[in-house]
Amino acid sequence: MNTKNMMVQEMVKPFLLQARYGIEKESQRVTLEGNLVRTDHPASVGSRSFHPYIQTDFSETQLELITPVTESVAEVLASLEAIHDVAQRSMPKDEMMWPFSMPPALPEKEEDIQIAKLENHADVLYRRYLAREYGKRKQMVSGIHFNFEYGLDLIKQLFLAQTEEASMENFKTRIYMKTARNFLRYRWLITYLFGASPLSEARYFDNADRPKEPVRSIRTSRYGYVNKPDVQVSYETLARYSEELAENVAQGRLSEEKEFYAPIRMRGGKKVADLFQTGIRYIELRNIDLNPFERVGISSDEIEFLHLFMLYLLWTEEKLSADEWVAEGNRISDAVSLERPTETTAYLAEGHAIFEEMLQMVDELELTGADLLKNYQRWLDHPEETLAARILALDEAKGQAAVALELGQQFYEQAWARPYQLAGFQEMELSTQNLLFDAIQKGIETEVLDRQDQFVKLQHKDHQELVKNGNMTSKDTYIAPLLMANKTVTKIVLARAGFHVPQGETFASIAEAQKAYPRFAQNAFVIKPKTTNYGLGITIFKGETALADYNAGLAIAFAEDDEVIIEEFLAGTEYRFFVINHQVKAVLLRTPANVIGDGKRSIEELVAEKNASPLRGINHRSPLEKIQLGELEQLMLKEQGLRIDSIPEKDQQVFLRENSNVSTGGDSIDVTDEMDESYKQLAIEAVNVLGASISGIDLIIPDKDKPYETAADYGIIEANFNPMMHMHIYPYIGKSRRLTTDVLRFLYPEMNI
Amino acid sequence: MNTKNMMVQEMVKPFLLQARYGIEKESQRVTLEGNLVRTDHPASVGSRSFHPYIQTDFSETQLELITPVTESVAEVLASLEAIHDVAQRSMPKDEMMWPFSMPPALPEKEEDIQIAKLENHADVLYRRYLAREYGKRKQMVSGIHFNFEYGLDLIKQLFLAQTEEASMENFKTRIYMKTARNFLRYRWLITYLFGASPLSEARYFDNADRPKEPVRSIRTSRYGYVNKPDVQVSYETLARYSEELAENVAQGRLSEEKEFYAPIRMRGGKKVADLFQTGIRYIELRNIDLNPFERVGISSDEIEFLHLFMLYLLWTEEKLSADEWVAEGNRISDAVSLERPTETTAYLAEGHAIFEEMLQMVDELELTGADLLKNYQRWLDHPEETLAARILALDEAKGQAAVALELGQQFYEQAWARPYQLAGFQEMELSTQNLLFDAIQKGIETEVLDRQDQFVKLQHKDHQELVKNGNMTSKDTYIAPLLMANKTVTKIVLARAGFHVPQGETFASIAEAQKAYPRFAQNAFVIKPKTTNYGLGITIFKGETALADYNAGLAIAFAEDDEVIIEEFLAGTEYRFFVINHQVKAVLLRTPANVIGDGKRSIEELVAEKNASPLRGINHRSPLEKIQLGELEQLMLKEQGLRIDSIPEKDQQVFLRENSNVSTGGDSIDVTDEMDESYKQLAIEAVNVLGASISGIDLIIPDKDKPYETAADYGIIEANFNPMMHMHIYPYIGKSRRLTTDVLRFLYPEMNI
Structure with a gap:
């Protein structure tokens, strides 16, 4: 098949970069001092019997992080970043991930290496077999498995661009078999560029059979985790590959198929024989060392390069018969992996030839990536830029273990810096x-x-x-949030069910609302937009209100909505009850933006200090918002006879806002445990009456310690659909309430989370 | 109790006009020629065993319309208007309501008056008893019952404003008993003003005992529907009232309490005796004739007057002992009801005294309504302005029956003019x-x-x-409409479930979208805002699109939303499937705004003619929208080489829009019965996959008659939550699909609607 002729066709070109990716990444868990941990797989992580993302490999200490299949480099990296964050933050606070493929110093006694405590007994038995056959030490090495699938449309267009192969299924198999053979032939280039296991730590090698370190990659060399030399399989056709693999198992050279540690695997079914039914769905590249300079062990550039490399493997012609071609590749790969990292490779000329051909391909196929390729090509003449050489340089300066510790700690700190965020998804709510x-x-x-x-x-x-x-x-239900969104109707429904809600009226015009002045002016009341977000447009009047102030309040509210509510203002403290599935899972007190004086610093300085907390940010990217010093805050200070350069006395609390919304710099204080049970019951019943399952319901309560007796003991202000959760999860003061887990429990009762 | 002293207090004043109202209105059903109908109560109306709004009174032909209890005059009138519309439009098209209290000419044989065919046998037996006791003819008269309740806060404030009565319950009873006695004393004024049964029609009176017509009100006179003279009850206290009423029943003078046809009733429990438990909750005024000049039999001014009159009855002092006071009132009422309508009343002086006292009350209590009172007061000196006199004047001109016919037909036409609207609620969707x-x-x-x-x-x-x-x-569920609101996610979910959806992409910036030009330019595609209403911002390109047009389309779409979708344009016809509860209840074809030529008139004239249909309006107040001749329409004409003054040939269809939305003047054509079943099944399954119960799902189908076989036979464009229903109920062409009834069936399966 002349794949090049297919690839250059116009009908194929728009689909050339279509692909799907998945990454598996192994890491040893170590203490913050760099020693292999003695703890079990984190208990907070769901069961390994089904966990799609966080598993263990051979040993109990070896995490295996698995991304879902994604359709872009950005997505696969985002997923890996996120799973990495979850894994790190699910581990005890004194554990981190070892950034190198080669494990840290291993225990003196092999029995101290703990085989993964898996629920499935067959999995444990298999690991015990591996331990006997290969020794436990060799199993402790980690790496990246890169799963790659040509886009379905790409395969389809390639198929349509040829006539030689009539069966689409056979065509696909041939495409992947060619890719695999060429990969085996040229994979040495990956090792050259990204090999990153130049040195072993103490007790990795337990006998004299070891390379002369440093090398480019112990892991991909014959000293890495490879099958015994008598295990040989042909890649000529899928049929031969499958037959010979089965023969190896039948003859007892392999315990089962998955013991075949090839640098590439054809994937599709559960077993290789299934591939005849399922076809090859994707291929798995297994020869990639962890890049210790990347938190997740692989960079975006590496993935982009691998993608272009896959296209190149399809593009370039094979020059020998299948078995000879693979055997030649194996020889070169082993040789390159054992070269000294700082030395020029013996295959420099072939390396340049590959890059020149890749650049030509990129050009002919009008692909992006030429710059990236040129950059990596430069590494051929500058071996000191390869990963292995960079590690070696650092090792010479301070020792490999110290480097690992430093990098590991840096990644650890990144994962913990903003624990309320999830890497890869930070722009989401x-x-x-x-x-x-x-x-x-x-x-x-x-x-x-x-x-x-x-x-x-x-x-x-x-x-x-x-x-x-x-x-x-x-x-x-659909109607419950619509009901909560309408404050007037919410109040009607609650009042009819016997709940105490502030009396009020809704106005659809400013003129009409102005006429109502005499009815409200004498008592405390609040003017607010019918629909409000973040407390915008709300003004509170505490009694004896002047007409001008009343009208100003109306103008502010009508600026936010076409309809405005004026209602009785209930004295007392407002609490947010988060109700889910007929349970109160959190109660929060929100206090308006404020600072507490120290007798020395100005309000401006105190605000700056409070704003420096990592919990405070802007635009809802953090659990709390920074306190502003805008017009409203300065007005509020002025009313108290203060300015931003005033210096409050020690312990004097100065408020900068009337409203207590977290979104305007307020503090959140968890009072779930302190709130009298009777009010929680009220909140649950009110949410039931609204027909809602999830609601943040706001109650005014004069005395949260005194059990509810009469309507005067509380008033319901409003019920919020889609209530904020992060302010409960990361309160300014008090206990964190992990409401997102409650949502999952509600959605998946069968999981017993 | 000095009620006046209570009413003038500041604490009471803000609540004086607080009240609740309910109206019952009887009407005889007649043919459009004014003859009593021979049909049964309308079958389309829900069962009389529970119907809260539409009942029958004595005879099968006598509708009783009952409003819910409301808190304002506007609301009670709106409800009555609405129920009136429903009753009229539930009757056969050749029936209407007789606008007078006095029935039309009655059958010669009394047996031809059909007693209401009620399900409850006791109700039928009672009516048979009434027929025996009073004769059927007298039962055929109609009127208004006006239920009135002083506001609870008003009663409470009045109670707090006195010290004489310690029990709130007793206080309330005394308030209502005083109101009742004064009402009985002064009710003649109501008869004077609003009496409207001056003349009887043929065979109402079946013996010589009849008044000398015309009078002010046959209905409220002793010749109306009253108990026999031996039925007497005291209103001195609730206890005496209750006892004596019971005695009348015990002695057989009344078959049961409800046979006591007093002009006022104390209401609260099911029986009068219950009032000791429940208290009097409200009073029912029963002496109000139908105002034949009002479609619903009573005007807003009448209700306002009645309200002020009720306050006046509380305000003014009684001047005789209870029984004497009521007896005096009965005498005067009977006398006034039998006066000749055009004559000055014998009680002119008392009438003026009442109005003067009412005006003084309104002034002292700072109430509105003085103008209204002065207007009615004028009627005392101008008896020709009273309702009875006005009827008489018309009778003299053309005969009462002809007047009734004319008024009845006018109200009939009002009810049918815009059958898609509901009186009282026309500003709603x-x-x-x-x-x-x-x-x-x-x-x-x-x-x-x-x-x-x-x-x-x-x-x-x-x-x-x-x-x-x-x-x-x-x-x-909450999430289903959110899913449908997001077209991108809807497509992902549908595509994964195996449905054919147009391939496309979402863009968050105009720059990004511009770059995608080459990928779309060659084939047909559509540019649309991610969230769209009424088809705004959508442009369709049918292939070989120029860059400038592409960019213009982007600008239009991005003006409507931050995100824009560009997707494959599927050739075929778009149909809207309305799915509810796993059933397709309507399929609609929408054609873009168009006119069909007659070879004579210009496009502008043809548009004007089409727009004249009562089905076409603006701003969604009618099932179809008027065709505009704006920029877009003129551009569309220009592309066809036409202008608004062009004259299309006979039968030439000229389109004025690309998009087929009804909201931009498109036509709606019901094709429910013509659509092949297989596409309905597809629509149902797609809506199921979206987890929705109610959805308007749009499918492109090249051939609706050819059963679905492959993906090429259809494409799903989008699914709409809250889909328009009125375009199916009132299509431009085709059968009406009453989807609102389907919604009720879905909500209330137990009712077997």
Whole structure:
């Protein structure tokens, strides 16, 4: 098959870069001092019997992180980043991931290496067999497995662009077999560029059979984790490959197929023989060392290069018979992996030839990536730029173990710096980031269907759920949130059911509202837009209100909505009750933006200090918002006879806002445990009356310690659909309430999360 | 009790006009020629065993329309208007309501007057008893019953403003008993002003005992429907009232309490004796004739007057002992009712005294209404302005029966002029008006919780449902409409489930979208905002698109939304499938705004003619929208080489729009019965996959007659939550599909609607 002729056709070109990717990444868990941990796989992570993202490899200490299949480099990296964050933050606070492929110093006694404690006994038995056959030490090495699939449209267009092969299924198989053979032939280039296991740590090698370190990659060399030399398989055709693999198992040279540690695997069915039914769906590249300079072990550039390399493998012609071609590749790969990293490779000329051919391909096929290729080509003449050489240089300066510790700690700190965010998804709402975190942690398959719209798909076995904005789910009816969105109707419904709600009226015009002045002026009342977000447009009057102030309040409210509510202002403290599935899972007190004086610093300085907390950010990217010093805050100070350069006395609390919304710099204080049970019951019953499953209901309560007796003991202000969750998860003061986990429990009762 | 002293207090004043109202209105059903109908109570109306709004009184031909209890005059009138519309439009097209209290000419044989065919046998037996005791003819008279309740806060404030009566319950009873006695004393004024039964028609009186017509009100006179003279009851106290009423029943003078035809009734429990438990909740005024000049039999001014009159009855002192006072009132009432309408009343002086006292009350209590009172007071000196006199004048000109026919037909035409609207609620969305119509018709209690927000409460027995915008209900989950609102995610979900959806991409910036030009330019595609209403911002390109046109399309779409979708344009015809509860209830073809030429008139003239249809309006107040001749339409004409003054040939169809939305003047054509079943099944399955219960799903189908076989036979464009219903109910061409009834069936399966 002349694949080049197919690839250059116009009908094929638009689809050339179409592909799907998946990454598996192994890492040893170590202490912050760099020693292999003695703890079990993290308990907070869902069961390894089904976990799609966080597994263990050979040993109990060896994490295996698995991304879902994605259709872009950005997505696969985002997923890996996220799973990495979840894994790191699910581990005890004194553990981190070892950034190198080669493990840290191993225990003196091999029995101290703990085989993964898997639930499936067959999995344990297999690991015990491996330990006997290869020794436990060799199993402790980590790497990246890169799963690659040519896009279906690409395969289809290539198929249409030829006439030689009539069967689409056979064509696809031939495409992948060619790719595999060429990969085996040219894979040395990957090792040259990205080999990153130049040195072993103590007790990795337990006998004299070891390379002369440093090398480019112990892991991909014959000293790495490879089968015994008598295990040989042909890649000429899928049939031969399958037969010979089966023969190896039949003869007892392999215990089962998966013991065949080839640098590439054809994937599709559960077993190789299934491939005749399923076809080859994708291929798995297994010869990639962890890039220790990347938190997740692989960079975007590496993936882009691998993608172009795959296209090149399809593009370039094979020059020998299948078996000879692969055997030649194996020889070269082993040789290159054992070269000294800082030395020029013996295959420099072939390396340049590959790059020249790749550049020509990129040019002919009008692909992007020429710059990236040229950059990597430069490494051929500058071996000191390869990963192995860079590690070696650092090793010479301070020792490989110290380097690993430094890099590991740096990545550890990155993962913990903003624990309320999830790497790869930081531009999404915090609640959704937290929900994704929890779902990944518990082993629920997640997929973001629309980032901008906060639309997430969850799946566990056959049970699928869609979630928008963190808590808009199938568990609520359509009408309940619409009811909550309408404050007037909410009040009618609650009042009729016997709940105490502030009396008020809705006005559709400013003129009409102005006429109502005499009815409200004498008592405390609040003017607010009928629909409000973040407390915008709300003014509170505490009694004896002047007409001008009243009219000003109306103007502010009508600027936010066509309809405005004026209602009785209830004295007392407002609490947010987060109700889900007939339970109060959190109660929060929100206090308006404020600072507490120290007798020395000005209000401006105190605000700056408070704003420096990593919990405070802007535009809802953090659990709390920075306190502003805008017009409203300065007005509020002025009313208290203060300015931003005033210096409050020690312990004097100065408020900068009337409203207590977290979104305008307010503090959030968890009072779930302190709130009298009777009010929680009230909140639950009110949410029931509204027919809602998830609601943030706001109650005014004069005394939260005194059990509810009469209507005077509380008033319901409003019920919020899609209530903020992150302010409960990361309160300014008090206990964190992980509401996103409650959402998952509600959605997946069968999982017993 | 000095009620005047209580009423003038500041604490009472803000609540003086607080009240609740309910109206019952009887009407005889007649043919359009004015003859009593021979048909049964309309079958389309829900069962009389529970119907809260539409009942029958004595005879099968006598409708009784009952409003819910409301808190304002506007609301009670709106309800009555609506129920009136429903009743009229539920009757056969050749029936209408007789506008007078006095019935039309009655059958010669009394047996031809059909007693109401009620399900409850006791109700039938009671009517048979009445027929025996009073004769059927007298039962054929109609009137208004006006239920009035002083506001609870008003009663409470009055109670707090006195010290004489310590029990709130007793106080309330005394308030209502005083009102009742004064009402009985002064009710003649109501008869003077609003008496409207001056003349009887043929065979109403079947013996010589009849008044000398014309009078002010046959109905309220001793010749009306009154008890025999031996039935007497004291109003001194509730206890005496109750005892004596019971005694009348015990002695057989009345068959049961409800046979006591007093001009006022104390209401609260089911029986009078219950009032000791329940207290008097409200009073029922029964002496109000139908105002034949008002479609609903009573005017807003009459109700306002009655309200002030009730306050006056509380305000003014009684001047004799209870029994003497009532007896005096009865005498005067009978006398006034039998006066000649055009004559000055014998009680002119007392009439003026009452008005003067009322005006003084209004002044002292700072109430509105003085103008209204002065206007009615004028009628004392101008008896020709009273209702009875006005009827008489018309009678003299053309005969009362002809007047009744004329008025009845006028009201009939009003009810049928815009059958898609519901009187009293015309400013609401058409779908909600239709839903309210159906609910009232079927006997589901309705309440509009928020007119502007289209928020409606429905209730049947204990089963309550909230509905917004006609079909947003508890039957859908929260997430399903959110999913449908996101076209991108909808397509992902549908495509994964194996449905054919047009391939496309979403862009968040105009620059990014511009870059995609080469990928779309060669084939047919559509550019549209991610979220769109009424088809705004959509441009269709049918292939070989120029870059400038492409960019213009992007600008139009990005003006409507931050995100824009570009997708494959599927050739074929677009159909809207309305799916509810796993059934396709309507399929609609929408054609773009167009006119069909006659070879004579210009496009402008043809448009004007088409727009003259009562089905076409503006701003969605009618089922179809008027065709505009704006920029877009003129551009479209220009592309066809036409102008608005061009004269199309006979039968030439000229399109004025690309898009087929009804909202831009398109035509709606019902094709439910013509659509092949296989596509209906597809629509149902797709809606199931989206997890929705109610959806308007748009399919492109090249051939609706050819059963679905492959993906090429259809494509799903989008699914709409809250799909328009009125375009199916009132299509331009084809059969009406009453989807609002389907919504009610879905919500209330137990009712077997």
